[in-house]
Amino acid sequence: MKFIDKKILEYCDNNSNQDSGILQELEDFTFKNKQLPQMISGNMVGNFLQFIIQSMKAKKILEVGTFTGYSAIKMAEVYSDCELHTCEAMEKHVKTANDFIQKANLQKNITVHQGQALETLETFQTGYFDFAFIDADKINYLEYYKRIITLIRKGGVIVLDNMLWSGEVISPKDDHSKVLNKTAKFINEDERVFNTLLPIRDGLMVCYKK
Ligand SMILES: C[S@@+](CC[C@H](N)C(=O)[O-])C[C@H]1O[C@@H](n2cnc3c(N)ncnc32)[C@H](O)[C@@H]1O
16 A cells, blocks of 8 residues: 655655544554554545545535544544544444544544444435545445435535555456446546545545536
8 A cells, every 4th residue: 555655655744734642542542452453544544534524614424434433533523513424334343433432522423333334324315414435345335436426415525545455456356456446437437526536545536526
C-alpha cells in the first residue's frame, strides 16, 4: 500500500492536522491488541473524509466497515449534532468500537449496527444520508455501491477505500481485485455520479451524486 516515498508521506503528515487524543489512543490500542491493525484508515484518509464532511456540511453519515471505530469517530468529530450509522459484522470489533465511542462521548451520535452490512443497509431510507464511506469486505463493494447510491441524497458524496488494492486492480487476478476493478468501471460509467479515483493511501474513489 506504499505508493509514495516514506519521507514524502512523513512531510505530508507533519504538515497536516493531527488526530485527536482519543483517536491516537484508539490507534495505539488497535496496533497493540488487534490482528490486521493496518485496516485502520489513518490520519491522511481520515482528514480527507473530515475535509469533505466540512465542505458539504454533511451531518447524516453512513459507514460500511467499523473495525475498532477509528473512521467513525474521526467523521463524527466534525459536527456535534451529526448522526452516524456504521456497519460491522464482528462482535469483538463492535465491542471495541463502542468502548471508544463512549470514551469519545459520541454515543449519542454514533450507532454501530452489528451484522452483515448488506442486510443492515436494507433498513435505511432512500435519500437519507449526506455522506457515505465504504470500507468493508471488498467482495461486496459493487453491491454496497449499488445500494448506497440510492441511500444518498442528490448532492451527497460516497467515498470508497482501497480502490487500488496495492495496485492489484491493474491486472486483476484474485477475486478481490476483480470486484474492485469491476466496481471502478461501473462507477465510472454511472451517469448518476461525478467521480474521481485518487491515489491517496490505497486508493480513494470519490463520487458526487448529481
Ligand atoms: C478495513 S476494516 C474497516 C476500517 C475502519 N473503517 C477504520 O478506518 O478504522 C473492514 C471492517 O469491515 C468488517 N466487515 C467485513 N465484512 C463485513 C460485512 N459483510 N458486513 C459488515 N462488516 C464487515 C470487518 O470485520 C472489518 O472490521
